[in-house]
Amino acid sequence: MTAISFVLAGVGGQGTILASDVLAAVGLAAGHDVKKSEVHGMAQRGGSVTTYVRWADTVYSPLIGPGEADFMLSFEKLEALRYVDLVRPGGTVLVNNYAISPLSVSSGNDSYPLDERIKAVLGAVTEHVFLVPATALAEGLGNVRVNNVVLLGALSYFLSDVPVNAWVQALRERVPARFAELNERAFLLGRDQMSGKA
Amino acid sequence: MKRFLSGNEAVAWGAWESGVLVAAAYPGTPSTEILETLAPMPNVYAEWSPNEKVALDVAIGAAYAGSRAMAVMKHVGLNVAADSFFYAAMTGMEAGLVIVNADDPFMHSSQNEQDNRRYCKFARVPCLEPTDSQDAHDLVGVALNISEQFDTPVMLRLTTRLSHSSSVVDLEGVRPAPRTEKPTYRIDTTKYVMVPGNARRRHPIVEERLAKIREFAEIFSYNRPELRKLSLGIVSSGVAYQYAREVFPEASILRLGMTYPVPVRMIRDFAARVDRLIVIEELDPFLEEEIRLLGIPVEGKTIFPLCGELDQSIVRESAIRAGLLPASAQTPAVHPDKGELPPRPPILCPGCPHRGVLHVANKLGLVINGDIGCYTLAFLPPLGALHSCGCMGASIGVAHGVAKAGVTQRNVAVLGDSTFFHTGLPALLNVAYNHSNTITIILDNRTTAMTGHQQNPGTGRTLQNAETTPAELEPLVRALGIRRVHTVDSYDLKAVESALKNCLEVDEPAVIISRRECALMPEARKRWVPLRVNADRCNGCGLCFRVGCPAVVRSDQIDSKTGKAKARIDSQLCTGCEVCAQVCARKAILFRAQLAEEEGVE
Numbered sequence: 001m002t003a004i005s006f007v008l009a010g011v012g013g014q015g016t017i018l019a020s021d022v023l024a025a026v027g028l029a030a031g032h033d034v035k036k037s038e039v040h041g042m043a044q045r046g047g048s049v050t051t052y053v054r055w056a057d058t059v060y061s062p063l064i065g066p067g068e069a070d071f072m073l074s075f076e077k078l079e080a081l082r083y084v085d086l087v088r089p090g091g092t093v094l095v096n097n098y099a100i101s102p103l104s105v106s107s108g109n110d111s112y113p114l115d116e117r118i119k120a121v122l123g124a125v126t127e128h129v130f131l132v133p134a135t136a137l138a139e140g141l142g143n144v145r146v147n148n149v150v151l152l153g154a155l156s157y158f159l160s161d162v163p164v165n166a167w168v169q170a171l172r173e174r175v176p177a178r179f180a181e182l183n184e185r186a187f188l189l190g191r192d193q194m195s196g197k198a
Numbered sequence: 199m200k201r202f203l204s205g206n207e208a209v210a211w212g213a214w215e216s217g218v219l220v221a222a223a224y225p226g227t228p229s230t231e232i233l234e235t236l237a238p239m240p241n242v243y244a245e246w247s248p249n250e251k252v253a254l255d256v257a258i259g260a261a262y263a264g265s266r267a268m269a270v271m272k273h274v275g276l277n278v279a280a281d282s283f284f285y286a287a288m289t290g291m292e293a294g295l296v297i298v299n300a301d302d303p304f305m306h307s308s309q310n311e312q313d314n315r316r317y318c319k320f321a322r323v324p325c326l327e328p329t330d331s332q333d334a335h336d337l338v339g340v341a342l343n344i345s346e347q348f349d350t351p352v353m354l355r356l357t358t359r360l361s362h363s364s365s366v367v368d369l370e371g372v373r374p375a376p377r378t379e380k381p382t383y384r385i386d387t388t389k390y391v392m393v394p395g396n397a398r399r400r401h402p403i404v405e406e407r408l409a410k411i412r413e414f415a416e417i418f419s420y421n422r423p424e425l426r427k428l429s430l431g432i433v434s435s436g437v438a439y440q441y442a443r444e445v446f447p448e449a450s451i452l453r454l455g456m457t458y459p460v461p462v463r464m465i466r467d468f469a470a471r472v473d474r475l476i477v478i479e480e481l482d483p484f485l486e487e488e489i490r491l492l493g494i495p496v497e498g499k500t501i502f503p504l505c506g507e508l509d510q511s512i513v514r515e516s517a518i519r520a521g522l523l524p525a526s527a528q529t530p531a532v533h534p535d536k537g538e539l540p541p542r543p544p545i546l547c548p549g550c551p552h553r554g555v556l557h558v559a560n561k562l563g564l565v566i567n568g569d570i571g572c573y574t575l576a577f578l579p580p581l582g583a584l585h586s587c588g589c590m591g592a593s594i595g596v597a598h599g600v601a602k603a604g605v606t607q608r609n610v611a612v613l614g615d616s617t618f619f620h621t622g623l624p625a626l627l628n629v630a631y632n633h634s635n636t637i638t639i640i641l642d643n644r645t646t647a648m649t650g651h652q653q654n655p656g657t658g659r660t661l662q663n664a665e666t667t668p669a670e671l672e673p674l675v676r677a678l679g680i681r682r683v684h685t686v687d688s689y690d691l692k693a694v695e696s697a698l699k700n701c702l703e704v705d706e707p708a709v710i711i712s713r714r715e716c717a718l719m720p721e722a723r724k725r726w727v728p729l730r731v732n733a734d735r736c737n738g739c740g741l742c743f744r745v746g747c748p749a750v751v752r753s754d755q756i757d758s759k760t761g762k763a764k765a766r767i768d769s770q771l772c773t774g775c776e777v778c779a780q781v782c783a784r785k786a787i788l789f790r791a792q793l794a795e796e797e798g799v800e
């Protein structure tokens with residue numbers, strides 16, 4: 001089978017770690033060797049959070065170098081820009097259409113990149129860029145925190161070999177029982193977003 | 199059973215399964231999760247010690263007493279524990295002792311980069327290096343066996359990448375049956391009392407032991423040549439082995455699970471079989487030097503970087519530059535021009551009790567000799583309120599030195615509660631004993647926040663969250679000989695300022711205990727209430743922006759007189775600490791009481 005590498009990027013509190021745990025579990029359930037690496041993790045202090053997940057017959061390195069990621073899942077737009085070099089030309093980029101201003105922006109010393117520029121930069125790496133309104137959809141479900149699961153749902157659309165059940169199962173095992181149904185709905189909502197677009 | 203575990207979790211499982219009875223550590227990224235994973239497991243004693251030296255002494259004591267023991271620390275922790283590391287290497291023990299040491303290439307969360315394999319050679323202690331979580335798990339038990347077979351402590355050297363990467367581990371999930379009877383403490387003064395006469399007898403024994411371990415390294419199953427094509431031979435260890443495998447799938451690799459002492463004949467034999475010999479290792483040219491000492495031609499750091507962390511792309515690019523791979527081996531990648539992206543560094547959280555205290559000290563024009571903890575982040579603009587930071591506990595000694603040398607400004611030492619207990623105590627004793635006018639601010643946020651909220655001697659809770667006697671700071675610092683002691687609420691800026699001014703008036707040692715629990719603690723979270731700006735009163739002066747709280751942001755509203763953006767408070771982020779409200783000269787930020795009053799009116 002072919003190896004698949006995923007980069008997940010976000011800001012502390014967005015659920016990047018949970019998403020990468022689910023992705024790792026799904027890979028294992030599908031019979032792959034899997035490695036997962038928490039690369040940047042100052043989650044509680046507003047910093048970037050980045051994780052790598054790799055699936056293959058045998059995974060050696062737990063890291064991902066420039067041009068090596070098949071998929072990038074970014075829970076925030078600026079973070080997508082920061083790590084897009086890791087995506088291989090022609091890879092797939094899924095970005096939550098959501099901005100979180102770093103301190104230097106909210107205090108007026110820096111400006112947040114405009115949407116046009118974001119699209120242009122991401123587009124220079126790959127034509128497969130999808131802006132997903134994950135946070136907005138999660139809000140619609142009554143809980144912004146499931147924005148990560150909405151984006152995972154969108155990603156699942158591209159991994160057609162993996163049955164939906166495997167995702168749902170991995171999610172169930174990792175969220176409190178009372179949120180299981182909400183997470184399942186968030187997942188399916190994200191997945192539906194992609195049908196017809198990709 | 200198969201489990202998907204991080205390197206740190208795997209070490210905890212390995213320790214539990216191999217019957218470690220006593221484990222001691224001081225938290226430190228990337229090693230912290232090892233004890234946090236082990237602590238809830240049954241029939242094992244685990245503790246947070248106040249610092250790494252104490253942790254290692256505790257583990258040594260347990261091993262002297264005939265029980266398997268483990269000490270865990272990050273790389274700089276071994277600097278603190280080095281004295282103990284060396285005597286343990288001299289005495290040996292009665293049962294296995296493994297020192298789990300996590301190096302941090304690239305300094306993801308550290309003040310310096312150091313390769314602690316050097317300590318192993320320095321102290322004649324064997325060093326084992328895992329390549330993934332399975333190895334990390336297995337090598338704990340192996341280390342303990344080696345420790346017992348040769349009567350030596352053994353280092354298990356991890357790196358950040360191993361500690362924080364997860365892979366599948368096949369484990370037993372069982373622990374040897376506990377001992378039914380307590381062992382007797384075996385008294386052997388020539389072995390365990392390291393006075394010069396005894397130590398002189400021990401040193402040749404230690405050197406003989408090393409020679410025996412060197413022999414053992416030749417048959418050690420984790421040292422293994424993997425012969426593939428013979429044009430290139432790579433010597434590698436740790437996670438670097440994975441990069442070597444990935445970049446050079448066809449090359450022969452000598453994979454070393456024990457990197458000190460190295461297996462001499464195995465290396466000679468491997469070198470003789472291959473056309474070109476290189477070493478791929480992170481940080482220092484440690485293996486490279488060992489091989490060169492054997493008179494074998496080898497390349498390493500002329501090809502691969504000395505500083506920072508490796509990954510497969512760095513290894514690949516270095517290899518292409520050295521002609522080991524064709525240019526076509528390069529992974530195609532696009533590096534689009536992004537312009538300058540706003541950085542997103544770790545910052546003090548909204549509601550952090552350190553913020554206001556440091557703001558006040560800075561406002562008074564003091565030189566701030568800082569320390570390591572969350573408050574270190576205050577050096578960043580716009581707060582800019584920390585002027586030196588070296589290693590844990592350094593603040594007070596440095597501040598005392600500054601005071602004794604004399605400069606035009608007054609200075610303060612600033613450190614957290616956990617850091618004070620770690621190594622601040624003896625330094626404060628020195629301030630009292632040798633009498634300088636050093637003002638020490640202990641930022642007592644009731645936790646070890648930086649590394650993820652571990653308990654410490656002041657919190658009244660243990661690693662297992664069990665209740666214990668809390669160390670009380672005020673009587674403690676008084677007992678050291680400090681007479682001028684203020685205790686203030688970190689959120690009360692007036693109180694902080696007047697305490698500081700009181701200390702500045704006199705020429706004597708002083709301590710300010712600035713207390714307020716970390717805003718992220720569950721109890722503190724319950725009190726979160728977002729504040730609000732009265733836009734009519736705000737004129738955009740920007741004073742509040744200077745405290746550097748992520749919750750205080752520029753609004754779209756421009757003040758017609760000043761032409762500057764008015765402030766707005768992000769209600770998603772604000773905890774209601776009121777530091778910004780106290781800083782505002784125009785009373786434009788509403789205090790909690792004012793908000794409550796307004797609600798009452800509505």
Ligand SMILES: Cc1ncc(C[n+]2csc(CCOP(=O)(O)OP(=O)(O)O)c2C)c(N)n1
Pocket residue numbers: 224225226227250272274275278308570571572573590613614615616617618641643645646647648649
């Ligand atoms: C010798 C050593 N051990 C451990 C660490 C890791 N470390 C960095 S800061 C810190 C604790 C800080 O706690 P505290 O002083 O209470 O400040 P807080 O983060 O709570 O503000 C630790 C353990 C280190 N840098 N050096």
